[in-house]
Each structure stands twice: as structure tokens, then as C-alpha cells.
Amino acid sequence: MKDDPSRTGQPLLRVRDLVVEYPGPGLLSRPKKVLHGVNIEINSGETLGLVGESGSGKSTIGRALLGLAPVTGGTIEFDGENIAGLSKRSRRRLAGEIQVVFQDPYSSLNPSMTVGDILAEPLRVAGASAKEAQRRVRELLDSVHLPEDAARRYAREFSGGQRQRVAIARALSREPRLIVCDEPVSALDLSTQAHVLELFIEIQERTGVAYLFVTHDLTVVRSISHRVAVMRHGEIVETGEAEQVVARPAHPYTQKLLLAAPVPDPQRQAARRAARRELASNAEGAP
Numbered sequence: 568m569k570d571d572p573s574r575t576g577q578p579l580l581r582v583r584d585l586v587v588e589y590p591g592p593g594l595l596s597r598p599k600k601v602l603h604g605v606n607i608e609i610n611s612g613e614t615l616g617l618v619g620e621s622g623s624g625k626s627t628i629g630r631a632l633l634g635l636a637p638v639t640g641g642t643i644e645f646d647g648e649n650i651a652g653l654s655k656r657s658r659r660r661l662a663g664e665i666q667v668v669f670q671d672p673y674s675s676l677n678p679s680m681t682v683g684d685i686l687a688e689p690l691r692v693a694g695a696s697a698k699e700a701q702r703r704v705r706e707l708l709d710s711v712h713l714p715e716d717a718a719r720r721y722a723r724e725f726s727g728g729q730r731q732r733v734a735i736a737r738a739l740s741r742e743p744r745l746i747v748c749d750e751p752v753s754a755l756d757l758s759t760q761a762h763v764l765e766l767f768i769e770i771q772e773r774t775g776v777a778y779l780f781v782t783h784d785l786t787v788v789r790s791i792s793h794r795v796a797v798m799r800h801g802e803i804v805e806t807g808e809a810e811q812v813v814a815r816p817a818h819p820y821t822q823k824l825l826l827a828a829p830v831p832d833p834q835r836q837a838a839r840r841a842a843r844r845e846l847a848s849n850a851e852g853a854p
Contacts, residue, residue, distance in 0.1 A: 579646060579777050580609040580632070580745060586640030587627050601627050603801045604641065607779075611744065612771065614778040616792030616809060618785055618824065624801040625781050629747040632779065633667055634658045645745070663693065666738040670750035672730035676722040682708075682733050683718030689740045707736040710773075711766060728759035735766065739774070748780045752787060764791050785825055789813040797821045 587602040601624050609615045619625045630636035632643060638651040650661060669675040676685055686707050687700040708717055711732040722730055731751060738746050752760040768791060770776065782788055788795050788809060795812040797805040805818040816822045
């Protein structure tokens with residue numbers, strides 16, 4: 568777990584009673600509610616780990632922050648401004664403040680563009696000159712530990728971990744204050760995961776950027792997060808300091824997630840399976 572940043576003053580991000588609903592499949596069908604009044608806060612320079620199983624709604628929170636999911640209730644305050652329901656023009660202005668790193672680095676990178684063009688594009692859109700963009704591209708590649716000649720190559724020429732470094736560099740291009748990290752290491756092998764997580768931590772310590780780190784892996788959350796929020800069926804069921812939530816989970820669902828994580832010791836793994844069965848049995852027998 569990382570050391571806590573200063574937590575004085577107003578949070579950078581404050582989400583209150585957030586509700587997201589998607590239209591049903593037919594004209595008369597009821598909308599599907601994905602988020603049920605979610606509350607989270609993130610401070611400048613802080614990482615909030617958002618963990619839960621597939622379908623829990625954790626990625627939907629990130630999409631709502633980015634304006635990609637329909638907010639039907641509640642507020643999303645960024646630096647004191649409610650950004651829920653902003654116009655497309657206002658969203659473009661906010662793009663310099665909030666960025667995203669997706670799960671699959673290859674599908675999020677344009678295969679017909681060189682890495683240099685991928686990194687320069689948001690800079691040129693923001694008004695940078697060609698010379699300024701080239702200088703910034705060199706800085707970005709250095710910040711994610713890629714060689715300068717990577718700018719002349721295409722994404723297909725890189726490994727999965729290197730592609731994710733390119734995606735991180737693109738997210739950093741306009742010096743955002745918050746990055747939504749949507750399962751950014753789940754498609755990588757364990758060794759590469761560790762290196763990319765170290766890179767995220769290094770960047771945060773250098774720039775002070777805040778992360779909403781979405782994942783299903785409590786081990787990953789423990790290594791990078793200051794605080795953790797656990798989601799189940801569109802609701803936050805537990806939140807607290809990362810070490811406390813992962814080492815001493817209070818909610819049965821968090822306990823179940825922790826026990827579901829594999830360990831390399833066969834005896835410990837067998838004990839976890841037995842504890843998980845007992846937890847499930849107790850839940851079924853509860854009134």
C-alpha cells in the first residue's frame with residue numbers, strides 16, 4: 568500500500584448519490600438501473616481502488632465520470648463543479664483535466680498511426696505547434712521509459728506492456744489531474760503487471776495526478792491504492808484504507824473476493840476454498 572497523500576481541503580472528485588440507468592430493450596420496457604446511489608471521493612494525488620466482480624458496476628462509474636454513461640441521478644463534482652450532464656463542448660474543455668487508460672492497450676491505439684502521431688494528436692487539438700508537440704512527445708516517451716525512436720513505430724510493433732505504456736503516455740499528454748484506470752493491467756502477465764503498476768506509482772509521485780483505479784483484483788488494489796471501495800450490484804458495500812480493507816475485510820462480500828484470489832501455496836489455496844464454501848453456506852443459512 569502507498570503512503571497517504573495530504574487530505575486537506577476539498578476533494579478533487581466528489582460523487583454523490585450517483586444513479587445510472589440504461590434504456591430497456593423495448594419502448595415499454597423498464598430502464599435497467601446499473602448504479603444505485605453511489606458515493607465516492609478522491610483527493611488530489613490519491614488513488615482510490617474500485618474493486619468488484621464483472622457486472623458489479625465499477626466500470627460504469629468510470630464511464631460516468633468521462634461522460635460516456637447516462638447519469639440519471641446524483642452529482643459528479645470535479646474541483647467543485649458539477650460535471651454530470653455537461654455539453655459536448657464543455658466535455659472537450661474537461662478532457663485536459665480527466666483522462667482514461669483502458670484495459671486493452673491495442674484496441675485503444677489507432678493501428679494506422681505511429682506512436683508519435685498518437686501522442687501528438689491531443690496536443691495539436693489543444694493548440695500546440697508541431698515543434699511543441701514533438702518536444703512533448705519526447706518527454707512523454709521518456710516518462711514511461713520508452714526509447715525516443717518509439718515515436719516512429721506502430722503499436723503492433725510493441726508488446727502488450729509497451730502498448731500500455733504508450734496508452735499511459737497519451738493519457739498524460741495534457742497533464743490531467745485525474746486519470747480513470749479501467750482494468751489497465753488485467754490483460755498483462757504478472758511480471759509485466761508489476762512493472763506497469765510501479766510506473767503508475769512513479770508517475771503519481773512525480774506529477775501529483777489522482778487515479779480512480781478500477782479492477783477485480785484485490786492484490787493489485789493493495790499494491791497501488793491509498794483507499795479502496797468495494798462494489799456489488801451497483802452499490803458500495805465497503806470502503807476504507809487499503810490495508811484495512813484487504814487485510815481485515817468487514818463485509819462478507821469483500822471476504823469472499825479475498826478468498827477467491829488464488830495463492831501459489833496448495834495448502835493455503837485448499838484452506839481458502841474451504842473458507843469460501845463455509846462463507847457461502849453461512850450466507851445461505853442467514854435469515
